[in-house]
Amino acid sequence: MPVPEPFARSLAEASAPLADRFHATRALMEALVAPLSDADATIQSMEDASPAKWHLAHTTWFWETFLLRDHAAGYRLYDERWPFLFNSYYEGEGARIARFSRGMLSRPSLEEVLAWRAHVTTAMEALLGREELSSLVELGIAHEQQHIELLLTDIKHALFCNPLGPAMWEGAPKPAEERVAAGWHEHPGGIALIGHDGFGFAFDNEGPRHRVLLEPFALSNRLVTNGEWSEFIEDGGYRTSSMWLSDGWAWVQREAITAPLYWRDEEYFTHQGWQARDLNAPVTHISYFEADAFASWAGMRLPTESEWEAIGQLGDPASGNQLDRAEPVLPGGSEGMFGDGWQWTRSAYLPYPRFKPAAGAVGEYNGKFMSGQFVLKGASCATVRGHSRASYRNFFYPHQRWQFTGLRLARDLA
Template sequence: MSGASGLAVTPSPAIAAEYQRTRALTEALAAPLSDADATIQSMDDASPAKWHLAHTTWFWETFLLRDHLPGYRLYREDWPYLFNSYYEAEGARLARGRRGMLSRPSVGEILAWRAVVDEAISPLLARGDLAPLITLGCAHEQQHQELLLTDIKHALFQNPAGPPMWDLQTPAATRPGAVAWHRHPGGIALIGAEDGAGFAFDNEGPRHRVLLEPFALADRLVTNGEWQDFIDDGGYRTAALWLSDGWAWVNAEGVSAPLYWRDEKHFTHSGWRDRDPHAPVTHISSFEADAFATWAGARLPTEFEWEAIAQGHDALAGNQLDAAAPPLPKGGTDLFGDCWQFTRSAYLPYPRFRAAPGAVGEYNGKFMSGQVVLRGGSCATPRGHVRASYRNFFYPHQRWQFTGLRLAKDI
C-alpha cells in the first residue's frame, strides 16, 4: 500500500495520543491469534500476522530511535534482516516468500520488543521537529493493520474447517435502493493533496490540474446479488466482456466467482457465513471489475473522476475500522469505506513528482509500474486513515484485499 509530503507539525500531545492509539490497535487486532495462527504465510503477497507486529516495530526502531535517540542500541542486531520489507537503503533482508518460516521469535518475544520500543520512543513524541516522521510512522502502521486483517483472512481460508478469527455474528447489510448518480459537468479539476492541509503520502501530490469530460459516478457499490446476476448471465464465460489479459487470467486460474465464495456462502473473519445479497461485492480483481462494468453497460471511473466527487464527501464517514472486530462490508451511500474501489487509472506519478531522498523515498515511487489505482478505503481501513486524495494500488489480478467497484458512465 501506499513517504510523505506536505507534513504539517501536529501538537505533540495529539501526536503522542495517536501513536499510543495506533500501537494499541495493532496488538488488539492480533490478540485473538495463536502463535501458530500468527506465524503462517498463505502466499507471497501476504505476510504472517507476527511479521506485521514486528515490521511496524522495526520501522519505529530504525527511523526514529536509531536515527534520533542518542545512545539507543538495537533490541536485537539480527532482527532488521528479518523484518525489513523492501527498503534497499537498509540493506539485505529475508526474502518476502520466506516470512512464514520464522517460527522464532515468538509472538511473545515480538510483543516484548514492541513494549521496549514504545517506552524508548516516549521522549521523542514531545519533539515537534519529529512530528512529521511520527505521523508517517502512524500512517504506515495503520496500513499494516489492514494488511494484518486481510492476510490472516487469506491464511485462515486455507484451512478446510474455516476457523473464525472472531466467532461473532455480524449485522445484515443495508438493503440498497436503485442506483442514483453523482453527476459532474466536467471541466478543469484540481487533483491531489493540498500543501499544508495535513498529512499526505508523497504519491498524493503534487496538486495539479486535470481536464474532465462530463460524467456520473454511482452513489453506491455493486452488490453480491448484482454480481450473482453477472455470473448467472455467463459473465465469466463471455470473452467479449473481458480485457485480453483478464480473459487469459480467468482461463488460466479457473476463476468463476469472487475470492472466498462457495455455493451460497462466503468466508469471513467470523468463518463461513451465508452470503448477504445486499452487501457490496468484494475480493474481486481489476479484471473482474472491468468485465462487470462492461456487462452492466457502464465503466470504471478514472481516479481523477472519483476524487473530484470525493472532495465533497466526508472521509470519516462510512464503514471503516474503529476497533478490533470482524470487518465486513455493509453497504450504504457513503463514498468511503466498505471496500476499495477500482479505477481504470494506472498507478503513475503525478506531474512534477519526485521521490524523497533516502529509505523513506522508497515507500511509493518505485512501485509506479504495472499497477492500478483504488480509492475510498475499506471496512478494514482504520477510520481517519484515508482522504479524497488517497491512492491505493494493486496489480490487476490481486484480490485478497477488500476490493470492490462503483460504476461510472459518460453523460
C-alpha cells in the first residue's frame, strides 16, 4: 500500500508544509500495517517491544492528549477509557497499563483503533495552521516517526518468534551492492561544536550546542558488513573472553549468544521471512557489547558521539538507505554516514552541558532516560527519511539489539 502523493515527498522534505508532513506521517504508519491481521497487530513478543496496534493507538493518544484536549475548543476524548491503555511513560498523565501487558489488549480491535486515528486526524486539521502550536506539532510528527521505526522492528521480532517464520511482505530482498574498499575520514582534532545548531526541529536532548576537544582520529567510510562479522565468528569472536567487556562476556555466557539476532546457519530473518544472508550488506541487530567486542577484535574502537558528529555534520542526513514508503526494509549497503543501521558509539547517554528538560509532561520525553544507556548515531533502513540529522541522539541499553543497530569503526591518529 503506497503512501499517496504528495505525502511521500513530504516525508523527506523538512521544508514541506507542516500539514503535509503531518498527513504524510499518519498515512505512512497506516500503510505499513496494511499487511497485518488483527492478530498480527495485537501480539507482543517481549517487554522491550510493543504491538503494532499499540503504536497506532499511542501516537494517536499523543495528538489527542497534548494538542486536541488542551487546544481544540469543545473537543471530547474519543473514549475516556483509552488514555489508561495507550499512555506510555508520562507520569504527568497519570496511571497506565503496565508495559508488559500491552499484548493483552485484544480490545479495542485494530479496526477500532484505525477509526480513532481517522477521527483524530480529521480533528487535527483545525490546529495545523496555528503558528503558536507549530513546535508542538513538529514534536508530534517526530514522535510518530520514531514509532514508525519501532513498529517495524517490533513486528519483525514478533514474526521471528513464530516457528513458521511468516513474512510481512512477499518476495526476496534486493541484493546489496558490492561494498567499496574500506577507507577513512580523517580528522585533525581540535575544538569542535557539537549539538543542534538551532535551525529546524530537534529534540531537547540534542542541545545545547557546546564545544568539545577532539584528539586526532579517523572514522571508517562504511559500516561493518555481514561478511566481516562472519570472519569475527569464525575466528572465535563469541568464544574469546579477552575481546569482551566484563558485562558483555557475562551476557554472552548467560544468554548463550553466538551470532547477531536473526541469524541462523547461512540465513537471516527479514520482514520477507527467512532469506539467504547477504554478505555485502551491513551487519545489524547487534548489541553494544557485540559492537565493542568486534572493534577490539579488529584492533580498532568505537567512535565517541562527538567524533561521529564532527564527521556526520559534513554528510547529507536525507541520504542513504532509509524509509520512504510502505515497502520491505533491509540494510542495503549504501555509502555515507546515514542509513542502513544505527551506529553504536562508546558514549554514555548523558545530558549535555546546560541541558534542562522542558516544563510539563513533554519534558519527560528524553531527559529522564539519561542513565545506563549508550548513544547511537546516523539512521537505519527503517528510519523515516528526513527524521534524522547529525545531532540526533538515539539511545539504547547495551544488551538490546532488536533495532537495526550496527557499527562503524574508529581509530586514533598519532
